[in-house]
Amino acid sequence: MSMNPQGRPTAPIETDPVKNGPTHTGNKALQIEEKLIFEIGDFHGTGVDFAQPKGLSPRLGGLARKDAIGLPGLSEPQAMRHYVRLSQKNYAIDMGPFPLGSCTMKHNPRLNEKMARLAGFADIHPLQPVSTVQGALELIDILAMWLKEITGMPAVAMSPKAGAHGELCGMMAIKAALKARGEADARRRVLAPESSHGTNPATAAQCGFTVDDIPADKTGRVDIKAFKAMLGPDVAAIMVTNPNTGGLFERDIKEMADLVHEAGGYFYCDGANLNAIMGKVKPGDLGIDAMHINLHKTFSTPHGGGGPGAGPTVLSEALAAYAPVPYVVARGKEFELVEKRSQGAETSFGRMTAFHGQMGMFVRALSFMMSHGIDGLKQAAEDAVLNANYVLARLQAEMSPAFPGFCMHEALFDDAFLKGTGVETIDFAKAMIDEGYHPMTMYFPLIVHGAMLIEPTESESKEELDQFCDALLALAREAKAGKADKFKAAPVLAPRRRLDETAAARKPVLRWMPPAQ
Amino acid sequence: MRYLPLNPSDRAEMQNVIGIDSIDDLFADVPKEALNPVFDLPNHQSEMAVERALGEMAQKNVSGGQGPFFVGAGAYRHHVPAVVDHIIQRSEFLTSYTPYQPEIAQGTLQYLFEFQTQVAALTGMDVANASMYDGSTACAEAALMARRVTRKNRVVISGGLHPHYASVTRCNSELIGDEVVLTPANIKGDEDLIAMIDDQTSCVIVQNPDVFGHIRDLTPIAEAAHEKGALLIAVFTEAVCLGALQSPGAMGADIVVGEGQSIGNSLNFGGPYVGLFATRQKFIRHMPGRLCGQTKDAEGKRGFVLTLSTREQHIRRDKATSNICTNSGLCALAFTIHMSLLGEKGLRTMAALSHEAACDAADALSALPGVELLNDNFFNEFTLRLPNNAEQVVEDLAGKGVLGGVPGGRLWPEQDDLHNLLLVAATEMTRTEHIRKFVTALREVL
Numbered sequence: 001m002s003m004n005p006q007g008r009p010t011a012p013i014e015t016d017p018v019k020n021g022p023t024h025t026g027n028k029a030l031q032i033e034e035k036l037i038f039e040i041g042d043f044h045g046t047g048v049d050f051a052q053p054k055g056l057s058p059r060l061g062g063l064a065r066k067d068a069i070g071l072p073g074l075s076e077p078q079a080m081r082h083y084v085r086l087s088q089k090n091y092a093i094d095m096g097p098f099p100l101g102s103c104t105m106k107h108n109p110r111l112n113e114k115m116a117r118l119a120g121f122a123d124i125h126p127l128q129p130v131s132t133v134q135g136a137l138e139l140i141d142i143l144a145m146w147l148k149e150i151t152g153m154p155a156v157a158m159s160p161k162a163g164a165h166g167e168l169c170g171m172m173a174i175k176a177a178l179k180a181r182g183e184a185d186a187r188r189r190v191l192a193p194e195s196s197h198g199t200n201p202a203t204a205a206q207c208g209f210t211v212d213d214i215p216a217d218k219t220g221r222v223d224i225k226a227f228k229a230m231l232g233p234d235v236a237a238i239m240v241t242n243p244n245t246g247g248l249f250e251r252d253i254k255e256m257a258d259l260v261h262e263a264g265g266y267f268y269c270d271g272a273n274l275n276a277i278m279g280k281v282k283p284g285d286l287g288i289d290a291m292h293i294n295l296h297k298t299f300s301t302p303h304g305g306g307g308p309g310a311g312p313t314v315l316s317e318a319l320a321a322y323a324p325v326p327y328v329v330a331r332g333k334e335f336e337l338v339e340k341r342s343q344g345a346e347t348s349f350g351r352m353t354a355f356h357g358q359m360g361m362f363v364r365a366l367s368f369m370m371s372h373g374i375d376g377l378k379q380a381a382e383d384a385v386l387n388a389n390y391v392l393a394r395l396q397a398e399m400s401p402a403f404p405g406f407c408m409h410e411a412l413f414d415d416a417f418l419k420g421t422g423v424e425t426i427d428f429a430k431a432m433i434d435e436g437y438h439p440m441t442m443y444f445p446l447i448v449h450g451a452m453l454i455e456p457t458e459s460e461s462k463e464e465l466d467q468f469c470d471a472l473l474a475l476a477r478e479a480k481a482g483k484a485d486k487f488k489a490a491p492v493l494a495p496r497r498r499l500d501e502t503a504a505a506r507k508p509v510l511r512w513m514p515p516a517q
Numbered sequence: 518m519r520y521l522p523l524n525p526s527d528r529a530e531m532q533n534v535i536g537i538d539s540i541d542d543l544f545a546d547v548p549k550e551a552l553n554p555v556f557d558l559p560n561h562q563s564e565m566a567v568e569r570a571l572g573e574m575a576q577k578n579v580s581g582g583q584g585p586f587f588v589g590a591g592a593y594r595h596h597v598p599a600v601v602d603h604i605i606q607r608s609e610f611l612t613s614y615t616p617y618q619p620e621i622a623q624g625t626l627q628y629l630f631e632f633q634t635q636v637a638a639l640t641g642m643d644v645a646n647a648s649m650y651d652g653s654t655a656c657a658e659a660a661l662m663a664r665r666v667t668r669k670n671r672v673v674i675s676g677g678l679h680p681h682y683a684s685v686t687r688c689n690s691e692l693i694g695d696e697v698v699l700t701p702a703n704i705k706g707d708e709d710l711i712a713m714i715d716d717q718t719s720c721v722i723v724q725n726p727d728v729f730g731h732i733r734d735l736t737p738i739a740e741a742a743h744e745k746g747a748l749l750i751a752v753f754t755e756a757v758c759l760g761a762l763q764s765p766g767a768m769g770a771d772i773v774v775g776e777g778q779s780i781g782n783s784l785n786f787g788g789p790y791v792g793l794f795a796t797r798q799k800f801i802r803h804m805p806g807r808l809c810g811q812t813k814d815a816e817g818k819r820g821f822v823l824t825l826s827t828r829e830q831h832i833r834r835d836k837a838t839s840n841i842c843t844n845s846g847l848c849a850l851a852f853t854i855h856m857s858l859l860g861e862k863g864l865r866t867m868a869a870l871s872h873e874a875a876c877d878a879a880d881a882l883s884a885l886p887g888v889e890l891l892n893d894n895f896f897n898e899f900t901l902r903l904p905n906n907a908e909q910v911v912e913d914l915a916g917k918g919v920l921g922g923v924p925g926g927r928l929w930p931e932q933d934d935l936h937n938l939l940l941v942a943a944t945e946m947t948r949t950e951h952i953r954k955f956v957t958a959l960r961e962v963l
Contacts, residue, residue, distance in 0.1 A: 026818075034627070036627070036630070036631060036634075037631050037857045038631075038634065041857065041860065042860070043860070043861065044860075044862060045860055045862060046858070046859055046860045046862040046863035046866070047598075047857070047858035047859070047860070047863070048598060048858050048859050048863040048866075048867070050863070050866045050867060050870060050945065051870065053866060053869040053870050053873055054873055056872075056873050056876055058761070058869075058872060059872075059876060059893075059894050059895060060732055060761060060762060060872070060894055060896065061731075061732040061733070061734075061893065061894030063732050063733075063734060063762055063763045063894075064761060064762065064763070065759075065760070065761060065762055065763050065764065065865075066763060066767075067641070067763075067764065067767060068861065069638050069639060069759075069760070069764075069861040069864070069865075070638050070861065071635055071638055071639070071856065071859075071860050071861045071864070072857070072860050072861075073857070073858060073859055073860020073861070073862050073863050074857050074858060074860070076598075076600055076858065079600055079854065079857050079858050080600060080604070082857070083604045083607075083628070083854060084604070084607070086623070086624035086627050086628055087604070087607045087608075087609035087610055087624050088609065088624065089609075089621070089622070089623035089624040089627070090609040090610065090613045090621065090622055090623070090624035090625055091609075091613060091618070091621040091622065092608045092609045092610075092611070092612040092613045093608075093612035093613070094608035094609075094611075094612045095608065095609070098612075098614065100614055100617075103614055105612075105614060107520055108611065108612050109520060111564050111567060111568065113606060113611075114568070115567075115568065115571045115572075115575075117602075118571070118572065118575040119575070119580040119581075119582055120572075120574070120575025120576055120577070120578040120580050121575050121578070121785070121786065122580075122783040122784065122785055123580040123581040123582055123594075123783060123784055124578050124579070124580055124581065124784055124785075124786045125581065125586075125588040125592055125594070125784045125786070125920070126591075126592055126784070126786050126787030126788075127588055127590055127591070127592070127923045127927055127928075128579065128588055128915075128920055129911055129912050129915045129920075131912065131915060132578060132579035132915050132920065133578050133579070133786065134577050134578070135573075135574040135575055135576065135577030135578040136574075136578050136786050138574050138577065139571070139574050146558065149556055149557055149558050150556070150558070152554070161650035161651065161654065161788060161789070162650060162841075162842065162843045163842060163843070164830070164840045164841055164842040164843070165650060165654070167840065168840060172688070172692065175692065197831075197842075198829075198830035198831040198832070198833070198834045198837070198842075199830050199831075199840050199842050201830075201834040201835035202830035202833070202834060202835060202837040202839070202840035203840040204835065205835040205836070205837070205840075206661075206689075206692065206693065206839070206840050207692050207693070208692055208693045208694060210835075211834075211835045248546070249544070249546035249547055250546075251546045251548075253548075254548055254551075277547070279556065280544060280547070280552065280553060281544075281547050281551050281552060281554070282551070282554050282556075285550075285551045285554065286548070286551060302611045302612055302847065303612065303613065303614045303615070303846075304605075304610065304611060304613075304846045304847030304848075304850075305610055305613045305614070305615065305616065305622070305624075305625040305846040305847060305850070306614070306615035306616065306625065306647070306807065306843055306844050306846035307615075307648075307650075307789075307843035307844045307845045307846040307847065307848070307849075308650070308788070308789030308790075308791075308843070308845045308846070308847060308848055309843045310788075310789075324688075339927070339930065340930035340931065341931075342930065342931070349688065350684055350685075350687065350688035351681060351684035351685050351688060352654075352685060352688065353650065353651060353653050353654055353681075353685060353788070354591050354651060354652065354653035354679065354681040354682060354685065354776075354787070355591070355592070355651075355681070355786070355787025355788060356786065356787045356788070357787065357788055358788040358789045359785050359786035359787055359788055360783075360785045360786075360788065360789050361788075361789060363571065366571070367567055367571060370559075370562055370566075370567045370570065370571075371519075371520065371561060371562060371564065371567050372518065372520065372561050373558070373559050373560035373561030373562060374556045374558035374559065374560060375518075375560045375561055376518040376520070376521070376560070376561040379518060379521060380518075380520070380521060382540045383521055383523050383528075385540070385543050385544070386523070386528060386531055386532070386535075386540060386543070387523075387531075389531075389535045389537075389543055390531045390534060390535060392535075393534050393535045393536070394534065406535075406537075406542070406543050406545070408543070429618070430620070433618065433620055433621055438614075438618060438621065439618055444831070458520075458521055458523075459520070459521075459522065460522065461522035461523065461527070462522075462523060462527040462530070462531060464522075489815075491620050491621075494620040494621050495620065495621070495623050496619065496620045496623055496814040496818060496820040497620065497814040497815035497816050497818075498620065498814060498815050499619045499620065499812050499813070499814045499815075499820045499821075499822045500812045500813055500814070500815075501619075501812065501822050501824065503812050503813070504810040504811065504812035504822050504824040505810070505824050505825055505826075505827070508801060508808070508810050508824055508825060509810055509811040509812075510630075510633055510637075510644045510645075510801070510808055510809070510810050510811075510824075511630070511633050511634040511637050511643075511644060511645070512630070512631070512634045
C-alpha cells in the first residue's frame, strides 16, 4: 500500500475539476502533451553511437551531399519518452473493444510476434540462394496449403502486400485470362454492388475497366433481377463481397456465380469478411474465381495503425495459370522458387512487388492458424457471428437495425433511431469515445442512411459485450431524451476534441517547417 | 482454445437472448450443401507445440548474422537500435487501426507527420505521403501519378532500374494502356536517356545509385524531361544513401520514390517493407496514398488528421488516385524512430561507414585474378564481373558460409550476358574479417 509522507493513506477530497480550469502544462495526469521531434531534438546531435569513419576519400562520383538534411537526433531516453507519450494518445485493441465493421479488429497473439522475430525468418534476405532459405519457402508452402484448404481453391498467389493489392492481383489475373481468350477489348465492364468497399471500383478502374453499380434489394443483398439484366457479353467480372458489407450472407451467391460464368465473365469475391465463414464454408464451393484474404483481419496479423497488411489471393483453375511470380513450388522435400517465366510460368501476368510478399505476416498468420487449428478457426467464426448477433439483439431495444433478421459477423444499424434528436451518426460515434470505446464504422456501407457497422469479432467476452451494449443503449436513450448538446460537443475527455478536417484539407500542412528566422 | 473468451455457458445464454437453438441457425442463408464441409487440416495446438514447429522451420534458414553477408539489390542489412523494436511492439501502436478517429489516434497521426517531414527532408522534396507498401509499388504508383499530372502515356524506364521494380511498374502501367519503354540493362550507367524522352513521355524513371551501383547526376535528365513536359521519377533502393549523396530533389526530380527498409526494418525475407513517396507541393492532389496534415481541435490545440482524402478510394471509388487503402504504418514507425535517433549526424556517419566498407570490399575482391570491378563510383553496392557463372559461385560461397551477393542470373534470368555479374553490398555491419573471409572463399571457388 502506498502511503503519503504523513504515513496516512490518501483519501479523495471533493473538488470541481471544471472550476479549477486547465492545468498549467496542458497535461492531464497520464495524458502528457508532446511536441514534435523537431521541436525537442538537437539538430547536431545523435542517439546512435558508431565507430569513427576512417575518412577514406569518397568514391561518390562528385555527387556527395552538399546541402544539409535538417533532421534532429534524439538521445535514447528522449526518443523513448517521446514515442511512449505518443503511444498513450492512441486507442488500441489491447485496451478495449474496437468494433470497426469490415475491419476485423481481433486480438493479436504475442506468440505470432515472437515467431516473426526469429532470426531464421526476420534476418534472411529475399535474394539469398534458395538453398539457404528452405525453411522460409516451406513456411510459405504450408501457409498456402492452409489458405487453399480453408477457401477450397486450387491455387494462391502469395505476394500481394495488402487487401487492395490482392484485389489488384485477382483483377490482373482476370484481365490476363480475358486477353488469352482474345476478349480483353470486348469485356471492359465490371459489376459491383453499390454496397461494395471503395477499393473494388478503384481496383477495377486501375485495371482499365469501367464499373457499374448493382443495386441492393430490400433485404440488403444483391438484387438478383437487376443483376441478371446487367449481365452481357461486355462484362468482364463481378466483384462481390460475401458476407457483404452489411454483414449479410449473399443467399443467391451460387446463382450469381453460375450466371456470370454463363455470360462469360469471372467472379471476384472480396474476402474482407472471411472471418464470418472460415471453417464453416469453403468459398470455392460457391463458384468464385478469385478472392483475396486479409491476413491482417482474419488471421490476426497486427493492423499496426494502418499497415502493413498482407493479401494473398486464391485463384480458380481458370485463373491459376496467370498468377504473378514469384511463387513457391514443392518438389519432393525441396522447395523451389519460381521467379522466371522459363520455370513454367510462361503465362504469368508478371510481378506485383519486388520480392515474395509479406513474409513477416506469413509467419504470424501461420502461427495463428496452427494455434487455432481448423476446430479453433471454426469456433472463432461461430463466436464472431454469435457476438455480432448478441449485440444486434441487445441493441435493438433502442437502436434501429438496417435490415431485418440475423446478421453474420457484423451488425448494421441506420440512424433512424436518432431521427428528430438533432444527433447524427458522427455525434453518436464521438460520444462513444468519451465512454472509452473506439467507434464503429460510420457512414459505410453507403446504401444505409447514417450507417453504423459494428463488428465485435470473436475476441470479446460476454462481459465486455454487455458493458459495451449497456453504454450504447444509455447513449441512445440520452440522445432521444434531448441531450443533443452533449453529443455535439463530444469527445471532451479524449487527448483532443474534434479536429478541424476542413481547414486541414483547405490549406494542407503536411510537414513541419523550421520557424522563419 | 486460449484465444477465445466465450465459454459454453456464455454461448448458451447468448443463443437464448438471440432466440436460436443452434449456432447454425445464424448460418441459415448459406446453401445447405456448402455448410460445415470437411477440411483436411489439423486441430488446435499448444503455444509450445507451435513454437517448436515454427522454430524448426526457422532453423533451416541461414540468417544474416551467421556469417559474412554481402546481399543487397533492394534490401540491406543495417543495424537497428533496440528501442525501435520495443516501441513498435507497444499495444497502442501495434494493435491500433488506421487513424480514422483522430481524437483517439494522435499518437499514430503525429508520428506520421514526423515521418512525412523526415522523408521530405531526406529526399529534398516539399512533401511526402504516409508511406506505401514498398519501394517497387511506390515506383509503379509514381508512374501512374505522372500519367495523371501530364496526361501523357509513355513511360521511359532506365536500364539501371532494379528489374523487379521495372516489372512491377510495367505490369501496372500497361494495364491502363500506357506504353512502357524498357531500356536494356545498362551495366555501365551510360545510357542516353535524354534521347528517349519525347512529347508523349509522361515520365522517365531513373534509379540512383542504379541497380549496378553507379551514381549519376540526374540534373541533365530532369532538365530534358521538363523541356518535353515530362516528369523525372528518381528511385532509390537503399535509403541510407540519402545521408551521403546529393538529394534527388536538389537534382530536379519531380517525384522521388524508394525503399525505406534499411532504416529501422529487418530483412524479413522481402516484406513487410516501407515505400517512401515524395513530390513537389504543386502535385499533392495527384498523390496516391494517405496523407497526414496538421490542424487544430475545438479548443485550438494543435492536432493531426488524415487529409485530402477526396483523392482516396473510400470517398472517390472508381475516380480515386489509387486503390490503396493501407500504408505501411508500423514499418513507417520503425523508420521514424530509427531516423529520430540517428538524426542528420548519425545518418551521415552510418552512410560513411557503409560506403567505406563497400570501398574496402571492392578493392579486396577486385584484386583477385579474373575479377573485374565495373564501377568507377558507387555508394555501398557495386558490381563485379566474374570469370564464370555467378549463380554457381554464390551457391559455392554459401557452402562455405558466405552470403556473397546477388548473381546477375537471379535478377536478369533471360539475359545470358549478365550471368557472370555479381552485385555486392556492404553496410556499417560489415566487418573487416568478413571481407577477408569473403575474399578467401571467392578465391577458392573461382
